[in-house]
Amino acid sequence: MTSSAVAVGPGTAPAPPPAPARPFGQADRALRRRACRVLLGSWTGHSTVPSHGLYPHQWSWDSAFIAIGLRHLSPLRAQRELETLLGAQWGDGRVPHIVFNRAVPLGAYFPSPDFWRSSTAGAAAGAPAALETSGIVQPPVHALAAWLVHRADPASSARRGFLARVYPRLVAWHRYLADRRDLGGGGLAAVVHPWEPGMDNSPCWDGPLARIEPAAADSFRRADLVHGAAADRPTDLDYGRYVRLAAEYRDHGYRDAAAPHPFAVEDPGFNALLVASEYALARIARTLGGVPDVHRERATALTDALVERLWSPEAGQFLSRDLHADGAGRTAGQLVTARSAAGLLPLLAPDLPPAVVEALLDTVRGPHFGLGTTVRLLPSYDLRGAAFDPHRYWRGPAWFNVNWLLERGLRLHGAGQRADALAEEILRAAADSHFAEYLDPHTGAGRGARDFGWTAALALDLLARRARQAPAPVPVPAPRKDS
Numbered sequence: 001m002t003s004s005a006v007a008v009g010p011g012t013a014p015a016p017p018p019a020p021a022r023p024f025g026q027a028d029r030a031l032r033r034r035a036c037r038v039l040l041g042s043w044t045g046h047s048t049v050p051s052h053g054l055y056p057h058q059w060s061w062d063s064a065f066i067a068i069g070l071r072h073l074s075p076l077r078a079q080r081e082l083e084t085l086l087g088a089q090w091g092d093g094r095v096p097h098i099v100f101n102r103a104v105p106l107g108a109y110f111p112s113p114d115f116w117r118s119s120t121a122g123a124a125a126g127a128p129a130a131l132e133t134s135g136i137v138q139p140p141v142h143a144l145a146a147w148l149v150h151r152a153d154p155a156s157s158a159r160r161g162f163l164a165r166v167y168p169r170l171v172a173w174h175r176y177l178a179d180r181r182d183l184g185g186g187g188l189a190a191v192v193h194p195w196e197p198g199m200d201n202s203p204c205w206d207g208p209l210a211r212i213e214p215a216a217a218d219s220f221r222r223a224d225l226v227h228g229a230a231a232d233r234p235t236d237l238d239y240g241r242y243v244r245l246a247a248e249y250r251d252h253g254y255r256d257a258a259a260p261h262p263f264a265v266e267d268p269g270f271n272a273l274l275v276a277s278e279y280a281l282a283r284i285a286r287t288l289g290g291v292p293d294v295h296r297e298r299a300t301a302l303t304d305a306l307v308e309r310l311w312s313p314e315a316g317q318f319l320s321r322d323l324h325a326d327g328a329g330r331t332a333g334q335l336v337t338a339r340s341a342a343g344l345l346p347l348l349a350p351d352l353p354p355a356v357v358e359a360l361l362d363t364v365r366g367p368h369f370g371l372g373t374t375v376r377l378l379p380s381y382d383l384r385g386a387a388f389d390p391h392r393y394w395r396g397p398a399w400f401n402v403n404w405l406l407e408r409g410l411r412l413h414g415a416g417q418r419a420d421a422l423a424e425e426i427l428r429a430a431a432d433s434h435f436a437e438y439l440d441p442h443t444g445a446g447r448g449a450r451d452f453g454w455t456a457a458l459a460l461d462l463l464a465r466r467a468r469q470a471p472a473p474v475p476v477p478a479p480r481k482d483s
Contacts, residue, residue, distance in 0.1 A: 036456075065404075136195055215243040368384055
């Protein structure tokens with residue numbers, strides 16, 4: 001068992017208290033070198049692949065998290081990471097969740113470019129003609145990433161016109177979500193595919209997915225099983241439903257007004273990141289001499305809509321809202337009772353009502369997530385849920401990006417000691433697991449890919465803050481020469 005492991009389960013003792021935060025030292029320098037090697041080794045010349053085997057292209061929210069860490073290694077590369085991604089933006093404003101590298105063989109990943117056919121099927125929606133992308137999106141963390149990248153080296157950012165170039169693209173991206181994706185009419189952005197909220201295989205989607213007829217098993221070949229264990233990945237049934245949804249969206253030209261969207265969900269994590277990024281856009285606008293008020297007002301409206309539409313006092317957290325009826329008698333627009341870590345991410349919103357913040361902080365430590373009491377990293381799904389699986393993709397494992405986001409939310413709402421303890425555990429787990437894609441929350445054992453891009457990047461970000469907070473060394477006077 002690694003030093004980040006936690007023994008937990010029926011009849012077992014609770015997690016021991018976290019080790020106290022240690023000052024930046026030799027072990028941190030070694031971890032920093034290892035993280036830098038991961039990012040340098042995954043750099044393609046214009047962007048970073050999350051994992052050479054499993055994810056050989058550029059992914060949207062991966063690139064945002066990678067840029068956040070990469071800024072400590074090379075601010076210029078971090079800027080280029082985001083510029084490359086935004087260079088694939090569609091005319092309607094959407095930022096696609098994959099930008100394909102044409103040098104990678106088609107069979108290396110599925111769904112591949114010849115499945116999405118973005119340059120032709122998406123032409124009416126403004127898909128780029130000169131490159132291929134997917135047609136769906138991922139969580140909008142990009143403006144937050146752009147602001148943090150700028151702050152790493154404001155001089156080079158200003159010299160290159162980085163913010164001036166990305167700001168209008170980020171505004172268009174947020175406008176797309178506001179104008180095209182408010183499918184419920186309540187002011188929140190809806191996701192139309194389980195891959196869009198990032199937590200692809202969450203049990204929260206089991207109900208909404210149950211009404212989707214899966215694609216025929218012989219109509220596609222899963223490349224992910226070549227690189228990952230079947231027990232860790234989505235089932236064939238779920239994958240067939242993912243393929244069916246993506247194909248129907250493609251066949252409607254990726255036009256949101258024309259597509260039926262049989263899967264349409266308001267996700268709290270997706271919208272919480274939109275809130276955080278609207279506040280980042282306000283800072284960017286102010287830096288560029290613009291008017292930040294429109295972004296602050298949008299962030300406030302989104303926060304109000306989050307509380308009104310997705311807050312559950314009974315659950316003590318935010319829940320997803322299924323905009324359709326299901327086949328079990330549930331009417332359209334009901335909350336999904338399954339508890340995901342996404343329901344805790346609205347802690348990223350600074351203006352939540354105090355009672356909501358207090359309840360969220362209790363839920364983080366409570367029996368359903370057990371952070372600091374039964375596990376040391378936040379699981380992606382309810383520890384007590386019937387569908388909890390410590391190994392299977394997003395159905396229970398702890399993910400580094402989710403814990404990094406929670407750490408920011410804890411710190412934002414005054415829970416600094418808890419944030420410090422979580423940052424310490426994130427770094428410990430990253431080191432012990434060789435930058436694993438995700439972890440078994442009970443044992444701390446790494447799962448999925450190793451040398452994973454955002455794991456290394458976010459460890460680098462936390463290390464940079466620790467180094468800034470370390471006390472300056474006491475100077476030692478040079479020995480005086482004898483006269």
